[in-house]
Amino acid sequence: MHHSKVxxxxxxxxxxxxxxxxxxxxxxxxxxxxxxxxxxxxxxKYHPDFDHKSLAKDRLFQKLYPAEDYKADKLYSxxxxxxxxxxxxxxxxxxxxxxxxxxxxxxxxxxxxxLDQYMxxxxxxxxxxxxxxxxxxxxxxxxxxxxxxxDTQWTLQQxxxxxxxxxxTTLESLDHFFVTEKLRFACAIINRKKILKENTEITFLxxxxxxxxxxxxxxxxxxxxxxxxxxxxTEEMEDAERPYRRLRALLPSxxxxxxxxxxxxxxxxxxxxxxxxYKMGNIGFLRDMLDIYKILLDKGLLFIxxxxxxxxxxxxxxxxxxxEEYKWTERTILKMRDKLPExxxxxxxxxNLANLYFAKGEYDISLKxxxxxAFIDPFYRIAYDMLLMKNYYECEEMESLLSRCHAFYxxxxxxxxxxxxxxxxxxxxxxxxxxxxxAKFEGxxxxxxxxxxxxxxxxxxxxxWFKRKIEELRELRGVRS
Numbered sequence: 001m002h003h004s005k006v007x008x009x010x011x012x013x014x015x016x017x018x019x020x021x022x023x024x025x026x027x028x029x030x031x032x033x034x035x036x037x038x039x040x041x042x043x044x045k046y047h048p049d050f051d052h053k054s055l056a057k058d059r060l061f062q063k064l065y066p067a068e069d070y071k072a073d074k075l076y077s078x079x080x081x082x083x084x085x086x087x088x089x090x091x092x093x094x095x096x097x098x099x100x101x102x103x104x105x106x107x108x109x110x111x112x113x114x115l116d117q118y119m120x121x122x123x124x125x126x127x128x129x130x131x132x133x134x135x136x137x138x139x140x141x142x143x144x145x146x147x148x149x150x151d152t153q154w155t156l157q158q159x160x161x162x163x164x165x166x167x168x169t170t171l172e173s174l175d176h177f178f179v180t181e182k183l184r185f186a187c188a189i190i191n192r193k194k195i196l197k198e199n200t201e202i203t204f205l206x207x208x209x210x211x212x213x214x215x216x217x218x219x220x221x222x223x224x225x226x227x228x229x230x231x232x233x234t235e236e237m238e239d240a241e242r243p244y245r246r247l248r249a250l251l252p253s254x255x256x257x258x259x260x261x262x263x264x265x266x267x268x269x270x271x272x273x274x275x276x277x278y279k280m281g282n283i284g285f286l287r288d289m290l291d292i293y294k295i296l297l298d299k300g301l302l303f304i305x306x307x308x309x310x311x312x313x314x315x316x317x318x319x320x321x322x323x324e325e326y327k328w329t330e331r332t333i334l335k336m337r338d339k340l341p342e343x344x345x346x347x348x349x350x351x352n353l354a355n356l357y358f359a360k361g362e363y364d365i366s367l368k369x370x371x372x373x374a375f376i377d378p379f380y381r382i383a384y385d386m387l388l389m390k391n392y393y394e395c396e397e398m399e400s401l402l403s404r405c406h407a408f409y410x411x412x413x414x415x416x417x418x419x420x421x422x423x424x425x426x427x428x429x430x431x432x433x434x435x436x437x438x439a440k441f442e443g444x445x446x447x448x449x450x451x452x453x454x455x456x457x458x459x460x461x462x463x464x465w466f467k468r469k470i471e472e473l474r475e476l477r478g479v480r481s
Contacts, residue, residue: 006083007050009090010043017093018047024089025082036081038064043082099129100143107150119154127151136222136257138184141177148173175211176220182208183226184262190233191269222257225250229269237276244273248288255299264301267292290319297332309339310348311379317352321359329356344377351380355387363394382426385411386462389433393469398441405430425459432460436469440476447474 013021025032025040042063046052053059061070064078095101103126110118126147133140148170182204189200209230217224228250231243251266258266271292277285293316296302302312313336320329333352340348354369370391376384385408392401409430412423432454439445450470454463 004079006079006086007043007055009083009086011048011050013047015047018044020093021086021089024092025085030085032085033078033081035064036078036085039078039082040085100126100133100147103129104143104146104150111150111154116157123151123154134256135259137259137262138177138181141173141180141222145170145173145177176223179208179211179215180223180226183212183223183230187226187229187233187269188265190230191272194233221250221253225254225258225266229266232273233269237280240273241277244270252295260301260304264296264305267296267301268305286319286322290316290323290325293319303339308341308379309336310341310344310377313340313348313352314380314383317355321356324359326356326360341377344375344380347373347376348380351376351384351387354391358387358391358394363391367391367395381411386426386429389430390462390465393433393437393440396441398437401437402434405434421459425461428457428460429462432457432466433462436466436473440469440473447471447477 010018022040022044024030026037039060042060043050043055046055057072057075058070061068061075065071065074095105103122107119107122107126110116110122130143130147133143152167152170182202186202186205186208189198189202192198193200209227212223212227215223217227225247228243228247232240232247234240235243247266247270251263251270254263254266271289274285274289274292278289293302296305297316302316303309305312313333317329317333320332330353333349333356337345337349350369350373354366357363357366357369366387370384370388373384385404389401389404389408392398392404409427412418412427412430415423418426435445435453436450439447439450447470450473451467454460454466454470457463460466
């Protein structure tokens with residue numbers, strides 16, 4: 001039972017919600033069988049972890065049916081009924097917490113039941129509730145359209161001459177909903193096309209863009225947000241900087257206007273744009289990347305990005321170290337420790353601290369942190385090996401370096417999950433650091449020869465680091481470039 005669907009659902013409920021669910025399950029209105037009540041009562045005692053041995057299937061069955069032998073199908077049937085009750089409760093809870101959804105349903109009921117005398121009061125309540133809606137997202141515009149649609153239909157039924165204004169507002173609300181959602185999906189599709197070979201057709205897009213060009217975007221920040229995102233994703237990199245800057249300026253004002261998940265999507269779009277510009281040689285975008293990471297961290301949005309938090313930490317640290325923000329980096333690594341997967345927590349922290357001390361030139365301390373790693377996260381394996389090799393080079397541990405190069409090379413050859421281009425880039429790194437070490441410690445290659453060989457590699461990671469090491473070798477030998 002520990003991993004059953006019903007327990008996974010119950011884990012998502014707060015203690016307050018669980019109390020409401022208890023009243024819901026035991027209410028005579030829903031006529032839920034007594035045995036389902038009993039199963040629920042047995043389970044909720046172990047909320048929120050649900051890891052007690054009493055939750056074993058045979059033990060639960062014995063408590064439910066003490067005079068019977070264990071029957072899996074009987075327990076499965078109770079589980080299924082309880083799961084349905086919990087799901088119904090969650091849906092009902094969402095409808096009641098989302099006031100406008102409840103009011104729209106109530107207005108429909110009044111119309112269908114012929115309770116017209118209560119329509120005006122409930123319409124007024126619905127409009128008041130709508131003003132309290134927390135976001136200005138697609139749901140907002142859809143509900144706005146539905147409310148004005150019901151309002152207009154009621155006004156028509158009353159032969160009210162004010163119906164023209166209501167019709168106009170209803171149509172405008174529908175247009176706003178359609179255009180906003182169309183752009184939102186267009187942005188998601190275009191972003192996917194950059195990664196995957198997909199051929200999804202976006203119909204009516206030209207009409208949507210023409211609408212945006214004419215619209216007063218200042219009065220609709222959500223629409224402008226998606227429009228600027230679309231432009232940033234579709235225009236040439238340099239031309240896209242203008243919508244990128246506008247989007248960056250707009251996003252802080254959107255923190256309370258759209259759900260957090262959608263806000264994270266927007267920041268992911270601008271972050272990817274920064275990465276693209278940085279890869280093209282625009283160093284200034286490195287600062288933009290770190291600023292975005294800091295916003296996501298400060299607002300607690302970093303942890304709902306959909307990526308493993310250990311991978312996000314690694315990317316964040318890499319950017320911060322390139323900007324030499326050492327104190328902030330160390331605080332952030334330690335601050336995020338408790339958010340990391342427990343199995344790899346110490347290894348992840350040790351690797352990132354090792355990366356920090358390596359960037360500061362404190363190679364002995366960096367190597368010490370790497371040697372404390374017992375279990376390395378699979379996301380970190382390659383980066384860990386490369387950092388270890390660079391540390392061995394800096395600490396002049398030639399034997400350890402050659403041994404690690406060999407082990408790394410073997411690992412890459414056996415790793416079938418790596419893309420071929422990536423495998424080649426990492427293998428070339430292992431080859432070249434070995435040549436660099438022999439040139440430094442055994443005098444086997446001239447710096448000019450090393451530079452020529454370096455330039456011949458089409459695929460190579462750590463190229464900038466190698467360039468710096470060759471220059472250091474020139475200075476060591478008194479050779480002019």
